[in-house]
Amino acid sequence: AALLHTTAPAASTPIKNVVVYGSGLMGSGIVQVAAQNNFQVTMVDLSPEMLNKGQGYIQSSLQRVARKKFADSETQQQQFIDEIMTRVKTSTDPMAPAESADLVIEAIVENVQTKRNLFSSLDAVAPRHTIFTSNTSSLPIARLAEATAPERVSRFAGLHFFNPVPQMKLVEVVQTPQVDAVVVDDLVNFCLALKKSPVRCKDTPGFIVNRLLVPYMMEAMRLVERGEATPEDVDTAMKLGAGYPMGPFQLADYVGLDTMKFINDGWFKEGEGLAGKELVSPSKTLDELVKAGKLGRKSGEGFYKY
Ligand code: NAI
Incomplete structure (x- = not known):
């Protein structure tokens, strides 16, 4: 019986598949930066129109990068963009992508109930190892984490990016009292893999910035x-x-x-x-x-x- 209560020490999670909810200003920027740095990303929004808009933001932002990188060759510019876009999938179904997610990043509308509903339904389908994060600017992370089962609460943190995401170097990694230290380390390393500069902070109003x-x-x-x-x-x-x-x-x-x-x-x-x-x-x-x-x-x- 004792064995049933023994939990192995939390291990680091290899992050390959990232699912970003919301393809607006912030979500599309996060998707872009993740794809640019070799992650497989799925961008989820409510409708194909919204997803198109998000893809449009990414295309024009990558266009600017490509023009600087390959000033003399439009072919190379297009190749550069196409290669990055091979790693971006889109979906209007929130559930299916969560089934193979290592990391969920939520960047939907700033409404506590909408976010809680999303997290609660994702919790039911995502694998045990999936790390959940929110990009919220103003809501307590703990209030969102509460919408999931206790095992997920220890794998739930804030991942607060800044606008415009491709340009702004900072990410605040926000820790609730319940979050596992290994999860926080994994998120810090994820930010470094995005070539961002992460800082750690507690779950208080406004975080640091x-x-x-x-x-x-x-x-x-x-x-x-x-x-x-x-x-x-x-x-x-x-x-x-x-x-x-x-x-x-x-x-x-x-x-x-x-x-x-x-x-x-x-x-x-x-x-x-x-x-x-x-x-x-x-x-x-x-x-x-x-x-x-x-x-x-x-x-x-x-x-x-x-
Ligand atoms: P936005 O309005 O540009 O984009 C939100 C997107 O989420 C829209 O495309 C909307 O269709 C979609 N959406 C709404 N409900 C959804 C659902 N249930 N499932 C999937 N998609 C859904 O908003 P923005 O500015 O990108 O903000 C998103 C989040 O990022 C908010 O939590 C905000 O607090 C946070 N944030 C915003 C910053 C900013 O400067 N705008 C900076 C840092 C964080």
Whole structure:
């Protein structure tokens, strides 16, 4: 009987087959980078139209890489792209690809229930060794992991990429209290195989980067609201005085003001260790811009016009 309760020490998982859920901005970037670095990848989305859009993002991004690499030969450019695309499959069926997945990366819509439903159904079909990850920016990883069986919870972590994925070097590997240390090591090694620079952090609101950046951008807005400087001067100051490539208002427009508001409001309401704190108190200007549909670069106007 004792044997039944003995579990072998967790072994490292060889990662070959990767399944990425969501073929949007982030998912398509993750698929591209994985395929470029010799992983077999399946990209899953709700409809063929969505998948086409994702493939389009990948094609045009690879096109840019290919043009630089093989400036004189269009044939070689096409060969380069075709060779990478041989490793990319697509599917509108979420279940079948999970049956042979070593690693699942979820990058679907930022909705806790939608994500939990997906993870719970994948858990039922994926092999025991499959590692589950989410690219969520704002949801606690533990809340998502809970939707799976206890054996999976120890193989469930955050894998937080940055936009645009092919260019941004960082990946935050997010650890819940339950995750197996070997799984975390496997994920760190996976990031290195993608030629990214992984960092490890705990499952707290905003992980590292957003935990520091969001309050900084919110304080920039409040500074302007207090009449202390203009957005333009704040941006110039942070670029030339702190060496940042973009000022906080340019960055907020780039991230999307609706996303900024969604994250900050969520933290102000119920962020662990953050709820009700001045650090994340709402900004009137941000609320008004979002209400007016001025969402930043993607809508043509935010703090600046594009
Ligand atoms: P997006 O809206 O560009 O793409 C989401 C895709 O998921 C869409 O194509 C949608 O059709 C698909 N989808 C929705 N439900 C699905 C389901 N049940 N099964 C399969 N596919 C489904 O969103 P984006 O920006 O790529 O964000 C995805 C995730 O990445 C979110 O969790 C977000 O928090 C996170 N993230 C976003 C960053 C950003 O800068 N946009 C940065 C880092 C993380």
